[in-house]
Amino acid sequence: MIALFIALLLQTSAARAKPAPAPALVRGKIVADDTNTPISYAAVELHRASDQTLRRAYTDSAGAFEISGVEPGNYMLRAGKTGFVTAGYKDPDDDTAPLRLAPADTKEVSLRLARGAVIAGTITDTMGEPVNGATVSLLRKIYSGGHAQYATPSSGFTDDRGDYRLFNLPAGRYYVKVTKNLTPGGAGLPVSPTFFPAARRQQDAAPITLRAGEERDGANVTLQDAALYDVAGRVIDARTGEPMVNAYLNLMPAFGGGMMYNDRAQPDGAFRLRNIPAGSYRINVSAGYADRARAPVNSTRTVEISGNTSDLVIRIGAGSTITGKVQSVAGAALPNMMVLMTQRLSDGSALRTTSGAVDPKGAFEMAGVEPGTYEIAVGVLGENVGDVVMTSAVLAYASSPSSARDVTDSAVEIGDTDALVLTVTVDASPATVSGKVFDGEAEGKAKALPRVPIALVSADAKKRAIYRYFHAATTKRDGSFELSGIAPGKYLLIPWPAEDSGQVLDPDVFPMVESLATPVTVEHGGKVTQDLRLTRALRTLADTFAQ
Amino acid sequence: MFFLLGLWLALAQQVQVRPYQQPARPNPNAPQQADLKPATVRGRVVAADTGEPVRFARVTLRLNAAASTTFSASADANGTYEIRNVDPGNYSGTASKAGFVTRNFSRGNNFAPLQLAEAEEAKDINFSLARAAVISGTVLDDREEPVPHAHVFAMARAYNGAQMTWQQRAQAQTDDRGQFRLHDIPAGRYYLQASYMGGAIAPHYAPTLFPNAKRLADAQSIKITGGEESAGIKITLHETTVYSVAGTVVDDTTGTAVAANINLQPEDYSAGGSSAFANTKNDGTFRLSEVAPGRYRVFINVRDMEPGSPTNRNVIRSLDVSDHDIDNAVFHVGPGSTMTGRVIADGGDLPPSLQVQMTSRDGNGNPNYSRGFTTQADGTFEVKDLNAGHVELNVNSRGLIMMQPNNPPTVAPATMPKPFYVRTITVNNQDVTDTGVIVPEQAATLEVTVTLDFHTGLVTGHTTDPSGNPLANATVAMIARDPKKRSIARYTNRSRSDAQGLFTIAGVIPGDYLILVWPTDDRGALFDPDVAAIAEKYATSISVSPDATASVDLRLSSELPDLIRTLVPEP
Structure with missing residues (x-):
């Protein structure tokens, strides 16, 4: 009787409470990458983003750790210790995948930590005096989709002795850049951003190559004084030539950072800015019309300051009108598109983008476009802006269709009050290039290689630098790759085992890689299959240029 | 991503600057070249304590109407500088040099701006810089290992009226060796706090005050003078276990749980403990994780109040977290x-x-x-x-x-x-x-x-300089003779003497006071008990009776300003 009662009780309580999933366990070892020795008292963290659960353990003297009683789920695992660069667990098949823990799982995870390197030095000015509060940044060249950029993995400030120290750095090749802005309540001479050891331009900078755990002292930089110039001019109405009223100008460095300068113009539209350091700037002007016929406007231009300027005339106009149509290769109208015009700075970053929707008949109109040099592209209306449609041709004319120029791969210069007509032809069936990468050294049946970056670049030197003609992918687990949306033309395919295959376009790298690349010809709408071999020559070359 | 889709042109071709075509005849639209007769500014930068030149100091003039317009120059080895080609206008001037406290231009005790007329040759625009001090040292953990990325703050006591607040005067981060350097600090008395704000993988550390205190009341101050470096300061950060706090917010008016937003602030702000906040679910339950031990003020803001409910929308409660998780905290909200x-x-x-x-x-x-x-x-x-x-x-x-x-x-x-x-x-x-x-x-x-x-007293008298001559526009300060009353604002009075040196303080609470000529303009230093202890020695004792007038003449002491600066850093 009692047994029945107890059984009933157990059954009821079991029905009421679902048992919690069996906990998982994570254990492993943390070792130093260079010496292979275990790292004791390293912190190991398991973090689940969904509810901020955090478990932490420390390795013992043998470098071993164990975290038990972990709720099953997806976690990020990291390990770190002072003097080492923190590293995270990486799934062998997919860099971005988390550590998946199933119920009652036991996972062995071991990580190798690279020793952190240090760069330190003193910043002085041209008088030899220490510079207090300067910003010291480390730059590393990285390739993102074929486009070289400089990332800043670390930065710091100098102290009253002019000393700085940047630590916990991964091994690599770095440039040191120093800047110092005048603080609102401070005093100082405007200085030009300066690269180690005393260069004003990035291209004259000397790189510093750090090995894992290396301490490099004496990376000293002499901050160069900035050349200062006066900039004067007028803000006028482009229609009438009359001054704009209440014009307010704001000048800021085109590439970010640095000081801003501003001035309110006189009633006659004249402005004067004093002591502006040489460089590239964006000018933002807000002004009203003298006859108050239209609302006040805001206009952005770029300007290069390299000398005293007394006649910088900024014409505020109604802007230019760009009209035209978007059509398919066969001539049919293509609705639901958007025409995008992007104005860029010399470092490739976008200053602004103007867009116009394409109507059901394929026509579009953009009014009030500000003067500048623009690239034309076409996107799909309403969808992810990253999905850009391939243009196969862009023709532009100002006065008559017979004078139309092909601006498919060049930028269009737009003035104060232009009227431009564009015909944009869209390629609805772009080609694909696919294949496999095999180990080039193996005798007999070659092994397909996963996780190898590959690049497809234009064989035409004039087109090579244009992003449209650059494609990249990484081979999957079976060693295969597929590239789509390729414009017709002649190309070179290269497997490049480095951080980013975009590095092949680096002017130092390409000449050496060209002869090792595989040529492919892509027809309109074609499907090309081409296997590649990763040879020792390519591997060695990639190692040489490793950043 | 999309914006990387770019045509990589030689975009060294910027927008072309179209030159303004200067017409042959005078054009009413021609830009007005202001008939600028530029001014010149000259002066010297010297060290305040020795009068020695501050070599290669930087001097900057900033146009007050448009702070982005600046004119700068560097002083020479004699501390002498010259700035030429300056537009007429109204300016602030600043001088700085590593190792000195940056100072503005001032004539005497007055930070008036510099007015420059056309073609003016301003001279003797001088700056006197105080030497800055440095505090440096290391932050270690319980195992004597360095703690990188720890924040170290130098704090000074500041008084806003009778209320003491802690003012951060400098901060630094430790490097990979656990070393920090707090620099450019004016002379004075400071308290150091080390804390770890997270970032790299590290345990939770409780903030520590030098030498090894949890509360500012128990911390030891460091006194430094200009030009001095106080080196070798060691602070240990102790690991602390953190706990979770879970519970409910209950509305006493209805007797049921209510949705609210909860904000925990450490009771003792001074130690820089971390705050935490959580929003209850709609059923009024909440969970905060990683709360460090300590006493907290809990600020509760009720969401979705019933209109007309007597319950206060914003309520303050308190919470103690000691050495265990709290599973069943209940915060009551109700009418005030x-x-x-x-x-x-x-x-x-x-x-x-x-x-x-x-x-x-x-x-x-x-x-x-x-x-x-x-x-x-x-x-x-x-x-x-x-x-x-x-x-x-x-x-x-x-x-x-x-x-x-x-x-x-x-x-x-x-x-x-x-x-x-x-x-x-x-x-x-x-x-x-x-x-x-x-x-x-x-x-x-x-x-x-x-x-x-209404039976208040009146105090009146004259202020004189150290030599006994009448002193105009001097600040007179009066504090309670009883040190226990000094932190009460009502017992502190200030006044200013007029052009003849005559001062009056009305509405005084009858009692015993100390009164003196106060050499600085700051509003609160006198409330610092240590500063008051110094002031006592230079003050005159006075008794104020109801409905009566007390008279006293006061002489400014020449030693007092420097003494005050040993405790209170200049602003």
């Missing part, structure tokens, strides 16, 4: 307390309406909120929905004009009402005159009586 009372006058007519200011402060003296109310003609008042906490009552003693405790009162003209002071404040018959009103968490009714006394 009510204060009813009256103001009685002794020795004068009760003004037709009085402004009363209630200020609630946290454990560090920082105000949480401030509310004012006005009394009825018969002196009665009622205030509802008072939040829990400690409340000061300040009764305006000049009719409808709100007077800050430290504003130098001017000589009372005949038309102004007779000055008074607050003699007693009682709450439910308990004297809280100098302790303030404690409003409990559980809603209550507090009966308050405020007694005003």
